[in-house]
Structures are given as C-alpha cells and as structure tokens.
Amino acid sequence: LVLVLADMARANPPMSGAFLAELTRHLQGQSPHFAFANSWLEHRLSEQGLTTERLVLAEGQAQAADQVSMGNSITSLRFLGANDWRAFVERHSQVERILREDPVGVYAQMDFTTRDRYRHVVEEVAKRSRQSEYDVARDAIQLAQAVAAERPDDRTAHVGYYLIDRGRVALERSQQMRVNPRTLADRLGRRFPLFFYLCGVFLVTVGATDLFLRAASWQGARSWSLVLLIPALLCATHLGVGVVNWLATLFVAPRPLPKMDFSEGIPPDHRTMVVVPTMLSRAEGVAELLEGLEVRFLANRDVQLHFGLLTDFEDAPRETMPADEELVRLAKEGVEQLNAKYAKHRPDAFFLFHRPRRWNAQEGIWMGYERKRGKLAELNALVRGGARDRFSQVVGDTSVLPDVRYVITLDTDTQLPRDSAREMVGTMAHPLNRPVLDRQRRRVVEGYGILQPRVGVSLPSAQRSWFVRLFAGDAGIDPYTRVVSDVYQDLFGEGSFVGKGIYDVDAFEQSCGGFPENAILSHDLLESAHARSALLSDVELYEDYPSRYPTDVSRRHRWMRGDWQIAWWLLPWVPRLAAGRVENPISALSWWKIFDNLRRSLVPIAMLVLLLTGWLLSGPQVGTAATVFVLAVVGTVPLLSALSDLPRKPRDLPLMAHMRVTAGALGKQAEQFLFTLLFLPYDAYISFDAIARTLVRVLWT
Known part of the structure; x- marks a missing residue:
C-alpha cells in the first residue's frame, strides 16, 4: 500500500471532485490498514483548504444538477423533434398572414412546399431591394387585387403569378429591385431561353466541327473536307446538345410546379x-x-x-x-x-x-x-x-x-x-x-x-x-x-x-x-x-x-418511325383532319423538339459514315482523326457528368463512400461508352431502316 501511495504521490494525479469522491467511497469500510491512505488524502486536501466530506457533498450536488440538466435537455430535444415547425413558422410569420389575403383564396389551400416557395421568393426580392418582406408581400397582394376586381377568374388574380410566374418582373419593378449583372443575365435567359440555348449548341457544334476539319486537313484530307463536313456536323450537334444540357443541369436549379393540398381528399x-x-x-x-x-x-x-x-x-x-x-x-x-x-x-x-x-x-x-x-x-x-x-x-x-x-x-x-x-x-x-x-x-x-x-x-x-x-x-x-x-x-x-x-x-x-x-x-x-x-x-x-x-x-425503331412521321410539323403548313392543310400552330420550342428527335436518329448514321469515309477513302491519318472525334463525341458528356459529381459530396456521406459511389458511376459510364461503340454499326442500321421505311410509306405508299 505504501508503494502504491508513493507512486500516486509521485504521479501527482489531478484531484478532481469525481476522482476523489470515487476514491473515498472505495476506501470507506475497508481494513484499518487503509487508514494511512485516508490520512494521506486528507493531508493533500487540507493543502487546498478542503475536506473529503465537503468534497463528496459538492460532487454529489454537481452530479444531481448535471442529471437534471441532461434530463431537461433530452426533454427539450424530444419537444423539438415532435413539434410541427411548419405550423409554428406559419402561425408566427407576418408574410404568411399577408399572403393568405390572396384575393382568389388559393394560397391557403396550397401545400406547404408551394407556400414555402412563395415565402422564399418574397425573402429573395426583399434582400435585393430597399423594401421589407412585409412590404414586398403586401405589394404582391395589391397587384393581384387590382386584377381580381375586374377578372376574378384570371390566373393573374392569384398572388403567385407575381411571385413565381411572368408577373414577377412587375413585382420587382415595383420594389425598385437592384439589378446586378447576374440578375440581368437571369432575366434575359428567362425571357429568351431558346435563343441562348441554341446559341450555345451552335457554338459548341461549330467549334468541334472546325477542330476536326482542321485536324483532317493537316493529315492531307483537304480535298475530302466537304465530304466530311455533313457527318462531322451531325456528330458535333450530339456533343453540342449534350454539353449545353450538362451545363444547364449544373447552373439552373430545378423548380417544382405549384400544387394544391389535396391530402384530405380530392374536391x-x-x-x-x-x-x-x-x-x-x-x-x-x-x-x-x-x-x-x-x-x-x-x-x-x-x-x-x-x-x-x-x-x-x-x-x-x-x-x-x-x-x-x-x-x-x-x-x-x-x-x-x-x-x-x-x-x-x-x-x-x-x-x-x-x-x-x-x-x-x-x-x-x-x-x-x-x-x-x-x-x-x-x-x-x-x-x-x-x-x-x-x-x-x-x-x-x-x-x-x-x-x-x-x-x-x-x-x-x-x-x-x-x-x-x-x-x-x-x-x-x-x-x-x-x-x-x-x-x-x-x-x-x-x-x-x-x-x-x-x-x-x-x-x-x-x-x-x-x-x-x-x-x-x-x-x-x-x-x-x-x-x-x-x-x-x-x-x-x-x-x-x-x-x-x-x-x-x-x-x-x-x-x-x-x-x-x-x-x-x-x-x-x-x-x-x-x-x-x-x-x-x-x-x-x-x-x-x-x-x-x-x-x-x-x-x-418504333419511336424513330413515329418521329419521322411527324416531320411534316417542321413545315409552315401541316395536315389537319377534314381541313386539308392549316398554318402550323406549334411553338418554336416544340419545333426544336421535333427537329432534335430527327437529328438524334441521324447521329449513329453520321458517326458510321464519318469513320468509313475517314478510314476507307482518306487514309489512316484521317481515319485516326475521325476515330478520335467520334470517341470525343460519345464520351465527353458522360465523363463530364461523372466527374462533376466528385466534388459534390453530400454532407452526411463519408468521403470513402462518396468516392466509391463516384467510381461506380464512372465505371458504369465507361461500360455504356464501350457498349455504344461496339453496337454503333447496328444502331446505324436500325436508324437507317426506320427512317427509310417511314419516308417510303409517307411519300410514296
């Protein structure tokens, strides 16, 4: 025992309350031989003006207080978890009370996600203007009320029209919202989306085609440039559309459609x-x-x-x-x-x-x-x-x-x-x-x-x-x-x-x-x-x-035949039942969708023609350039898509798990890439067969 106490004294352990209380509890009721240890402990405490009784009492009180505090904390966490914070926020939100004055009475009947989106738009507009959220919400209601007085059934009589629809521009102007370059670009993009989309596709397409034709010319295929132009251009459109679509998914946030709350039953x-x-x-x-x-x-x-x-x-x-x-x-x-x-x-x-x-x-x-x-x-x-x-x-x-x-x-x-x-x-x-x-x-x-x-x-x-x-x-x-x-x-x-x-x-x-x-x-x-x-x-x-x-x-094959059957809708005049031909009513975006489907069906044919022309007619140097070009067209966007997920690790996912998921996605993209290349000749044949059958049936038989 003396040796143990000597080692303890030499180590000079910290005399914390928990340690001393536990040590005293173990020494009590032991053999008289342990009285020496008690004396040593009392001596150490007296140097600090304490006694074992006072220390044990203070430690007990501290533990009791900690137990009460932990109990209260757990009870509070349970309350926080059980409380409906959606209802709490909406009960105490001034913006919510104002928006519920929607003149057509729709706002209160919407689901929480849609109402929350409306409130976030009010917050966003207020941050970029000199008005408070209260004032922004009030002005949105007033814009809706002005329409509801004359046309209560019009969609512009709903407050949401001025928050998430075309009326938002009018609301932003009424708030004198500060317009920075990003806001201006967003407005232009929302107003002319198809123009900017097609400009992006055009630039990537022309740039990729130009690079390929320059590479082919360097390899001595200058005389074949016109022959290579059309298939190269079609292949490059595949790259252009893919790159622009990939960029759009990165920079344009998805916006869910507004929704009514029919959880209690459909009216x-x-x-x-x-x-x-x-x-x-x-x-x-x-x-x-x-x-x-x-x-x-x-x-x-x-x-x-x-x-x-x-x-x-x-x-x-x-x-x-x-x-x-x-x-x-x-x-x-x-x-x-x-x-x-x-x-x-x-x-x-x-x-x-x-x-x-x-x-x-x-x-x-x-x-x-x-x-x-x-x-x-x-x-x-x-x-x-x-x-x-x-x-x-x-x-x-x-x-x-x-x-x-x-x-x-x-x-x-x-x-x-x-x-x-x-x-x-x-x-x-x-x-x-x-x-x-x-x-x-x-x-x-x-x-x-x-x-x-x-x-x-x-x-x-x-x-x-x-x-x-x-x-x-x-x-x-x-x-x-x-x-x-x-x-x-x-x-x-x-x-x-x-x-x-x-x-x-x-x-x-x-x-x-x-x-x-x-x-x-x-x-x-x-x-x-x-x-x-x-x-x-x-x-x-x-x-x-x-x-x-x-x-x-x-x-x-069936889809491609259907796409080519409606190619008439690319023309200014289209067939209509019992009316001969009428002016084509579809929008520019719908026109592009039809054209894009036709373009997509031609891409496998263009790739195969480009490879055959490059290798069989122009020589191995041009064939190599054509092969690299086709590989880039097929593989660039999947590679970018897989790699772009690498830095975007979910907060709750461990790093190694995220790396495994990303590696798996990259491996899957590689398999799809190889599969596409292996079956390219057959896919080209299927596309050609579908197009030829449809054109023969539509134009002749």
Missing part, C-alpha cells in the same frame, strides 16, 4: 379517371390487367378517383375472332366483381371501356381506330356525352362520367405509387397550371394541358439482366430525392409527354382533336406541342425496362 369538381389503354389478347393477360387495376386503386383510394381499362382487340383479318367473346366476358365479369368487392365504400370505382374492331382501308386490316390515340380521343368524347356507339362494352356507373375533369393514362406495366394520383390532380388544379387555350390556333399557350411525372425503373425489373442494370439507372424508391433536374422544364418551363401522365379533358380534346387519320404513329410529342406539357418532377411512376437489347432496339 368533387376535380373528379379524375385513371385508365390503362391496352389490348385484350389472352385470358391470363386479362387477369393480370384486373389485378393491376385493383393494386392501383388500393394505393390511391379517394372517392373522386375512378379506375378503368380502356381496351381493344388485337389486329385481325376479320371483325370478330373466336376468342373475342370470351376475353370480353372475362374483363366484364372481373370489373363487376371488383365493384361488388368494394361496393360498401365505392360502388362506382371500376370501369371497362371496350371498343370493337373497325376496318382500316389503308392498312387493309380490322383494328382499333387510331390505336392508343383513338382510345383516348373516344374516351374523352364519351365523358363529354358522345361517342357511346364507339364502345361495344361500357361497364360501370356511367352517371359519374360527365363530372370527370382529368384523365390519368398509364401503360399496362406502369405502377401508380401510393397517393401519387392525388399529387398529380393537386398540381393540375393549381391556377397557374390550368391550361389557357388559344382557340384560333387550337393550342394551349399558358398553363398546361398535360403533366408528365418522371418515370423510374421498377425494382423487380431492374435486376433481370446485365443490360437493364447498365442502362436503366437507379431503380426503386428514393425517399431523399423530391425534385430532379430536366433541361426543358428548368429552362423553358415545358416538358415532354411520354404517354404516361394526367391531362385536362377539355383542353386536350380541343387542342389535339384535329390530327389526321392513319398518319401518326408516335403522337406523344405532338400532343405535348399542342396541349403544352410540363414535367412533374416531384412525382414518380415506375415501369419495367426492356430486359434485352433486341427489345430495346425494337422500341427505339
């Missing part, structure tokens, strides 16, 4: 029909269709949502085939059973709309009129009181059809996640999104007639093959990503319709009801151009991805 005046346009081909397929319809219903239960199958038979040489009657019977009985199963709560939830075959003289076959486009057009006519004779079977309570305002159209394999239909309807119902139709040009000019949610890959299909894992992207539900970037939506305020989304029945029918018959295979882009579509980036649907390369090629 009766926004009744919606969810339909699956499909074919009745086999009994097992009918059962799968009915099961999918029920799953969508269970995930999106609302009294104002109805679910239906919009069906045709497969093409046939005769009007009726032996299996037709049985297929219709199965579909009819299945829908009736679903209505009976949920009759206690929703007797009118499920529908079947089935069309008979009609003779198509041009195709020489019995088929559903205009396929999917015809299905939707005749459904629109049915819900507006007509076209009953176009359907051989209508199962369900048809009394609700006249009240249907929106239609959500899905493919057979499209999943409709929980409450996503309600989110889509809530976005469509917002006054800034409601379509405004130019009746003379038969085109939506403000708001949107169609909303296209983003489409992801369903989890079951994502692991079916190496091809899916390589090209389908991340599968499943991402709970952390609410809004994604889309170049067209972020820059131009418009998206592109891909056949799965929600549309306003009246706006869609009035703007898209005059397309010519037997002339349009791919109608989505034209419908998007006439009805004006937007990307609903914070709502995601899921569908299967082609598991094999031939399946994907077949799909792309």
Whole structure:
C-alpha cells in the first residue's frame, strides 16, 4: 500500500471532485490498514483548504444538477423533434398572414412546399431591394387585387403569378429591385431561353466541327473536307446538345410546379379517371390487367378517383375472332366483381371501356381506330356525352362520367405509387397550371394541358439482366430525392409527354382533336406541342425496362418511325383532319423538339459514315482523326457528368463512400461508352431502316 501511495504521490494525479469522491467511497469500510491512505488524502486536501466530506457533498450536488440538466435537455430535444415547425413558422410569420389575403383564396389551400416557395421568393426580392418582406408581400397582394376586381377568374388574380410566374418582373419593378449583372443575365435567359440555348449548341457544334476539319486537313484530307463536313456536323450537334444540357443541369436549379393540398381528399369538381389503354389478347393477360387495376386503386383510394381499362382487340383479318367473346366476358365479369368487392365504400370505382374492331382501308386490316390515340380521343368524347356507339362494352356507373375533369393514362406495366394520383390532380388544379387555350390556333399557350411525372425503373425489373442494370439507372424508391433536374422544364418551363401522365379533358380534346387519320404513329410529342406539357418532377411512376437489347432496339425503331412521321410539323403548313392543310400552330420550342428527335436518329448514321469515309477513302491519318472525334463525341458528356459529381459530396456521406459511389458511376459510364461503340454499326442500321421505311410509306405508299 505504501508503494502504491508513493507512486500516486509521485504521479501527482489531478484531484478532481469525481476522482476523489470515487476514491473515498472505495476506501470507506475497508481494513484499518487503509487508514494511512485516508490520512494521506486528507493531508493533500487540507493543502487546498478542503475536506473529503465537503468534497463528496459538492460532487454529489454537481452530479444531481448535471442529471437534471441532461434530463431537461433530452426533454427539450424530444419537444423539438415532435413539434410541427411548419405550423409554428406559419402561425408566427407576418408574410404568411399577408399572403393568405390572396384575393382568389388559393394560397391557403396550397401545400406547404408551394407556400414555402412563395415565402422564399418574397425573402429573395426583399434582400435585393430597399423594401421589407412585409412590404414586398403586401405589394404582391395589391397587384393581384387590382386584377381580381375586374377578372376574378384570371390566373393573374392569384398572388403567385407575381411571385413565381411572368408577373414577377412587375413585382420587382415595383420594389425598385437592384439589378446586378447576374440578375440581368437571369432575366434575359428567362425571357429568351431558346435563343441562348441554341446559341450555345451552335457554338459548341461549330467549334468541334472546325477542330476536326482542321485536324483532317493537316493529315492531307483537304480535298475530302466537304465530304466530311455533313457527318462531322451531325456528330458535333450530339456533343453540342449534350454539353449545353450538362451545363444547364449544373447552373439552373430545378423548380417544382405549384400544387394544391389535396391530402384530405380530392374536391368533387376535380373528379379524375385513371385508365390503362391496352389490348385484350389472352385470358391470363386479362387477369393480370384486373389485378393491376385493383393494386392501383388500393394505393390511391379517394372517392373522386375512378379506375378503368380502356381496351381493344388485337389486329385481325376479320371483325370478330373466336376468342373475342370470351376475353370480353372475362374483363366484364372481373370489373363487376371488383365493384361488388368494394361496393360498401365505392360502388362506382371500376370501369371497362371496350371498343370493337373497325376496318382500316389503308392498312387493309380490322383494328382499333387510331390505336392508343383513338382510345383516348373516344374516351374523352364519351365523358363529354358522345361517342357511346364507339364502345361495344361500357361497364360501370356511367352517371359519374360527365363530372370527370382529368384523365390519368398509364401503360399496362406502369405502377401508380401510393397517393401519387392525388399529387398529380393537386398540381393540375393549381391556377397557374390550368391550361389557357388559344382557340384560333387550337393550342394551349399558358398553363398546361398535360403533366408528365418522371418515370423510374421498377425494382423487380431492374435486376433481370446485365443490360437493364447498365442502362436503366437507379431503380426503386428514393425517399431523399423530391425534385430532379430536366433541361426543358428548368429552362423553358415545358416538358415532354411520354404517354404516361394526367391531362385536362377539355383542353386536350380541343387542342389535339384535329390530327389526321392513319398518319401518326408516335403522337406523344405532338400532343405535348399542342396541349403544352410540363414535367412533374416531384412525382414518380415506375415501369419495367426492356430486359434485352433486341427489345430495346425494337422500341427505339418504333419511336424513330413515329418521329419521322411527324416531320411534316417542321413545315409552315401541316395536315389537319377534314381541313386539308392549316398554318402550323406549334411553338418554336416544340419545333426544336421535333427537329432534335430527327437529328438524334441521324447521329449513329453520321458517326458510321464519318469513320468509313475517314478510314476507307482518306487514309489512316484521317481515319485516326475521325476515330478520335467520334470517341470525343460519345464520351465527353458522360465523363463530364461523372466527374462533376466528385466534388459534390453530400454532407452526411463519408468521403470513402462518396468516392466509391463516384467510381461506380464512372465505371458504369465507361461500360455504356464501350457498349455504344461496339453496337454503333447496328444502331446505324436500325436508324437507317426506320427512317427509310417511314419516308417510303409517307411519300410514296
């Protein structure tokens, strides 16, 4: 013991209260031999004017105080975690109280995300002007009230028009907001987005083409410059569009569409029909269709949502085939059973709309009129009181059809996640999104007639093959990503319709009801151009991805044929049903979208022609230059995209994990790069075949 005390005295440990209290507790009640240690301890404490009793008492009081403090802290943290801070902020915000004076009463009915966006805009304008947030909000309300007094139903009577729409310029002027170069550039970009976008594409395209032609000339191919010019220019457009799109995703923040809060239920005046346009081909397929319809219903239960199958038979040489009657019977009985199963709560939830075959003289076959486009057009006519004779079977309570305002159209394999239909309807119902139709040009000019949610890959299909894992992207539900970037939506305020989304029945029918018959295979882009579509980036649907390369090629072949069929819409005059030719009503942006699709289908052909011309006709030096050029065109943007993620590490993600994710993305881009190069000849053949078939059919046969 003496030796232990000697070592302790020599080490001169700090005499903290916790140490001394614990040491004293262990020494108490021990053998008398430990009295020597107690004496040493008392001696050390007396040098500081303390005693063990006073020290133990003080330490006990300190620990008790710490326990109370920690308990209070934990209770406070629990309160902070359980408290609804959204409601707290809105209860105490002066800006919130002012904005709730919206003359059309829409602001209070919007969801929190949209209201929060409005408040942030008020904050942003106030920071860059001499006004307070209170004054900015008050002036925005006054601008809306001035319009509401004369045109209460106009979209400009809503306060949001002056915060996130075209009226913001008027609000900024009224606040005498300071205009710096960045603000001026932003205003010019928002006012003339297509001009600056195309200028960027033009500069990159011309620059890349010039570099290649100079390199080819240095290698002695000056006489081949004109031959190389056109394929090089087409290849360079691929690089130009890719680089400009990549820059846009870096510098232009995604802006979600404003949305109404329908979390408690969809109002009766926004009744919606969810339909699956499909074919009745086999009994097992009918059962799968009915099961999918029920799953969508269970995930999106609302009294104002109805679910239906919009069906045709497969093409046939005769009007009726032996299996037709049985297929219709199965579909009819299945829908009736679903209505009976949920009759206690929703007797009118499920529908079947089935069309008979009609003779198509041009195709020489019995088929559903205009396929999917015809299905939707005749459904629109049915819900507006007509076209009953176009359907051989209508199962369900048809009394609700006249009240249907929106239609959500899905493919057979499209999943409709929980409450996503309600989110889509809530976005469509917002006054800034409601379509405004130019009746003379038969085109939506403000708001949107169609909303296209983003489409992801369903989890079951994502692991079916190496091809899916390589090209389908991340599968499943991402709970952390609410809004994604889309170049067209972020820059131009418009998206592109891909056949799965929600549309306003009246706006869609009035703007898209005059397309010519037997002339349009791919109608989505034209419908998007006439009805004006937007990307609903914070709502995601899921569908299967082609598991094999031939399946994907077949799909792309069909898309390219459809793109070249609507090439007429690049001309000043376009065909219209029962009207011959009329002036082309589409916007410059829609014109560019059609042109860009045609350009994209020509790029594989141009790459192959450039390589063949360089190697076979101009010699190995020019062939090498052409190869390097094609490699740069294919690989530059994927490489930039992967590397740009490297410095953008999420705050909560460890560095090594972020490096692994980035390396994985880079490796995936490299695999896609090699795959594209290996299959370039076949892709060029598929593109040429699709273009040639379409031009022959459109121009001659």
